[in-house]
Amino acid sequence: MLEKGWIALDIDGTTTAHVREIPWEVSQFLKGLARKGWRIFFITGRVYSWTLQSLSPLSFPYLFAVQNGADIIEMPAHRLLSRAYLSPKIIPFLEKAYRNIAYDYLIYAGFEKGDFCYYRPRRFPEEIAWYLDLLKSFSPAPWQKREEFSFAEGDSFPLIKCFGSKEAMTPLFEALLHLRELTVSMIRDPLCERFYLLLITDRKASKGTALDRARAAFHSTAPLIAAGDDFNDLPMLEKADIKIVMQTAPEEVKARADILAPSASECGIIPALKEALQRL
The missing domain is CATH 3.40.50.1000 (HAD superfamily/HAD-like)
Known part of the structure; x- marks a missing residue:
């Protein structure tokens, strides 16, 4: 046709x-x-x-x-x-930019691994457990706990997600915009009206x-x-x-x-x- x-x-x-x-x-x-x-x-x-x-x-x-x-x-x-996936090389840049933010970021593994997230539980207060449980409900595979984000050189992942209030996300969004390796989008969270999301992906x-x-x-x-x-x-x-x-x-x-x-x-x-x- x-x-x-x-x-x-x-x-x-x-x-x-x-x-x-x-x-x-x-x-x-x-x-x-x-x-x-x-x-x-x-x-x-x-x-x-x-x-x-x-x-x-x-x-x-x-x-x-x-x-x-x-x-x-x-x-x-x-x-x-x-x-078009991200390299782990961007994580040190994100760690430097991630200051004074209440909730840690999440690293998505990709659909071939089951759409789970790598996350650091100790960096999330108990008050936000309900939200993490909601996100986990959309992942067929269990999330993987990490003390720190350390990956092999050949690893890659589709997206990093940051979430929080608009006031918390806006300066982080502005800080990451200058990194040419990345595409950074700031949107309203479709699952929770109180949050804004930063969606970080490869530049392509x-x-x-x-x-x-x-x-x-x-x-x-x-x-x-x-x-x-x-x-x-x-x-x-x-x-x-x-x-x-x-x-x-x-x-x-x-x-x-x-x-x-x-x-x-x-x-x-x-x-x-x-x-x-x-x-x-």
Whole structure:
């Protein structure tokens, strides 16, 4: 079938307002677009296993990128299309920057190891145990405790996650921006309203570079529609011919929109995509 174009979608707050599922109406609408020749590409900060909880019921071919583009997978074949992982060499830089922050950071191992995290329990106060337990519920494999983060030279991992209040995360975000080896995104935590997240990935792993890598793999220059609702979606939106932003997004993100969509809780991506298709 002739490729009509690409539709790149964030998941949380864009495609769905639910933690573990995509609304039936949205999945059926996307299925119809896929049948007409549109390539559907989900790009998320989620881990692989959590992403599949939402996407596995979909009955059409699609691509998805996890952890802001660290891994790109083609479905239904589960074929790894592209990978961009971090080196342990960045940990000393992070240790220096990590001052006066209440909660330690987490290092994700990657989906082939079971999406677990390396973590240092002694650096988390008991008051935050409930949150760590929530994160652990999305990992098929048990988390690994470490006294210190020490890895072999050949090791690599998809993402480092920092979390805390906006006031705590903002100076750390600014301190890490100058490291050219990294992509750093600051977003609202979809699991806990009180937290902001810093998602740290390799410089080749952002939602924008994930789009570039995937489209290059298919030698595609077809039209692109992208939709998102947070700051880590901006690199993806910048690549798009038509930019959809959800009404629930921060004002700075909404300022980039060609189309403002109703909230994900209203399945707002459907009317927004309909409008985008009419504009092309």
